[in-house]
Amino acid sequence: MGRITARRRVTRISVGQRTSVREDVLAVEEPLEIRVGGQSLAITMRTPGHDIELAAGFLVSEGVISRGEQFSTARYCAGAEGTDDNLNTYNILDVTLAAGVPAPDPSLERAFYTTSSCGLCGKASIEAVRTKSAYEVGADTLRLDAALLATFPDALRAGQDVFDKTGGLHAAALFNGETGEMLVLREDVGRHNAVDKVVGWALTNGRLPLRGTVLMVSGRASFELTQKASMAGIPVLAAVSAPSSLAAELAVEAGMTLVGFLRGSSMVVYAGAERIANVTEADAAAAASAHQQQEVSVA
CATH class of the missing domain: 3.10.20.10 (Ubiquitin-like (UB roll))
Structure with missing residues (x-):
């Protein structure tokens, strides 16, 4: 098996300070x-x-x-x-x-x-x-507590062993949406590869479809990651950064919950707010109405 990290001599420069040469650790690609x-x-x-x-x-x-x-x-x-x-x-x-x-x-x-x-x-x-999923994600009955969801980014970060050494890897982790248990975490230089490794772990362990789970990613929520989650039957995708417009559209279409900017105790729900237990029905209805109005204005 190939190496996950590699060492390389680098020159560190800080303006106004002495230049130094030392070894650094890089993520292998x-x-x-x-x-x-x-x-x-x-x-x-x-x-x-x-x-x-x-x-x-x-x-x-x-x-x-x-x-x-x-x-x-x-x-x-x-x-x-x-x-x-x-x-x-x-x-x-x-x-x-x-x-x-x-x-x-x-x-x-x-x-x-x-x-x-x-x-x-x-x-x-x-x-x-666009690839059609074999699973009806919209039928997933998961109700997710916002306070529990807010703990996932720290748990993800704590498990990024190779990132600690290199600062150069994306991560994806799968959580039980009811208990908050981390089921698996994978790192990779490619964000889509990290998600594929998580889904592949689930497939080889007989866990598909991944009902009642949350996929937490370390970067942004792109269309491709939303699609991969849908294909695996994952009802909730959460990211520490922003989603794309197409990711939000696909989440609505697939019946997924899409959460972005999940940092500290705050988050932005772009689709499927009704799955977040702390969001009232009125809030969810208002969000859905705002989304529909946005679609009309764009059209």
């Missing part, structure tokens, strides 16, 4: 080629570690699989014979789906690699961006 049945599907830039979960979560996000029994095995393999990459670098992972599970549609094959900052860069068309 390496490509991972995901194959299904020997056929290349995508290449993503990621932090090595939990690669099988990453591949499994990616396949859930793409709608290829939705249940643990559909994922058979995964193994690292070498590159093509007769080439310089004919070595097992642990950067090529081949997934075998269970018997009877259809192979990914050829249209899913990424035309170019996915960067660590974008999980949708290889999509061939706008239509391909």
